[in-house]
Amino acid sequence: MTSHLFQPIRLGNLELENRIVIAPMCQYSAEDGKPGNWHLIHLGHLALSGAGLMFLEATAVEPEGRISPADLGLWSDETEAALTRVLEAVRxxxxxxxxxxxxxxxxKASVRPPWQGGGQVPRQEGGWDCFAPSPLAHDPGERTPLALDAAGLDRVRDAFVESAKRAARMGFETVQLHAAHGYLLHQFLSPISNQRDDSYGGSLENRMRFPLEVFDAVRAAFPSDRPVGVRVSATDWAEGGWDLEQTIAFAKAVQARGCDYIDVSSGGLTPAQKIKLEPGYQVPFAEAIRAATGMPTIAVGLITEPMQAEEVIATGKADMVALARGILYDPRWPWHAAAELGAEIKAPKQYWRSQPREYKRLFGTTSIEQR
Incomplete structure (x- = not known):
């Protein structure tokens, strides 16, 4: 059979060999924003997975924008140089x-890594003041964030632009703006976290204004022949919050500004969220956005089985599927999916001897016996 999951796809001028995407996954293992040996090992082995596209984790555009003190960053010559060394080795x-x-x-910044409990880091222990659309804490008991004024909005937008320019210099094939999971751009979109009374709050048009300004600036700063996408939370899963209808409006707005793809997730904005978890629970959001816009979409969320991923693509619910926890657990997931679906996958020549006899053409080459 011909597998839909292993058909090529274009995002702008970028051609991918298959529809499997490695999702951005925070590692909480950087030092002052700089990657080290862990990132070299982590990205190196995932780069051999056979996926069509691999994303680095959420990368902060300024130190105050880190989720934790151990987050990856791209805001200085030092962070750029450290990340370049890792990329050169992987490539x-x-x-x-x-x-x-x-x-x-x-x-949602200034918190501890998950294995340290995830609580907010006190100032006296290296924590910092957080910024938000409005002075509303994410969780009761956390420090009240500082509402961004005009100068703060300019600073954050310019930080995204400078990081995009660094990403272009480093040769990243695509940039994705993180407007999901309750982080800053999502905070502007949602009426739960954005209660401003100026031109950046209130109506949907106003709440979308700053994220759209950031998108416009990044799109202008990143080479026009390389795609720019956006990750969204399609719903807050909370009463009175951001929802699918508003997400579609936002998707149409970024599409008109040159967005090449939408990565569709959900939740993360408020502890009051009520999510019904089940396999593929976020796929209908990607399907609705794809139907409304025609823009390439990435579906995520408890997609763990090859036939499940194949069905998402074959039925037109999404154009790509992104794996996160599943590919951490099984870094050769694309190999195993290709074997199950009768497709071929690219593998390092050093590993050609590993293909099972029943899948002699899995790597597009004849089996090589160990001498």
């Missing part, structure tokens, strides 16, 4: 296209 061994997700955590 020497893998041709997978690599994207970067540019992010600002807003009011």
């Amino acid at each position: 020497k061994e893998s041709a997978v296209p690599i994207g970067i997700q540019l992010a600002h955590a807003g009011r």
Whole structure:
């Protein structure tokens, strides 16, 4: 059979060999924004997975925009140089296209890594003041964030632009803006977190204004022949919050400004969210956005089985599927999916001997016996 999951796709001028995407996944392992050995190992082995596209984790555009003190950043010559060293090593061994997700955590910044409890870091222990559309804390008991004034909005927008320029210099094939999971751009979109009374709050048009300004600035700063996408939370899963109808309006707005794809997730804005988890629970959001806009969409969320991913693509619910926890658990998930679906996958020649006899053409080459 011909697998839809393993058909090529174009995002702007970027051609991907298949529809499998490695989602951005925070590692909480950087030092002052700089990656180290962990990132080299982590990205190196995922780059050999056979996925069509790999994203780096949410990468802060300024120090105050980090989720945790151990977040990756791209705001200085030092962070750029450290990340370039990792990328050069990965690219020497893998041709997978690599994207970067540019992010600002807003009011969800200054927290500990998950394995340290995830609570907000006190100022006396290295924590910092957070910024948000409105002075509303994410969780009761956390410090009240500082509402961004005109100068603050300019600073954050310019930080996204400078990070996009650095990403272009470093050769990233695509940039994705993080407007999901309750982080700063999502905070502007949602009426739960955005209660401003100026031109950046109130109506849907006003709440979309700053994220659209950031998108316009990044699109102008990143090479026109390389795609720019956006990750969205399609719903807050909370009464009175951001929802699918507003997400479609936002998707149409970024599409008109040159957006090349939408990565569709959900939630993360408020502890009051009530999410019904089940396999593929976010796929209907991607399907609705794709139907309304015709823009390439990435579906995420408890997509774990090859036939499940195949069905999402084959039935037109989304154009790509993104794996996160599933590919951490099984870094060769694309190999196993290709074997199950009768497709071929690119693998390093050093690993050709690993293909099982029953899948002699899995790697597009005849089986090589160990001498």
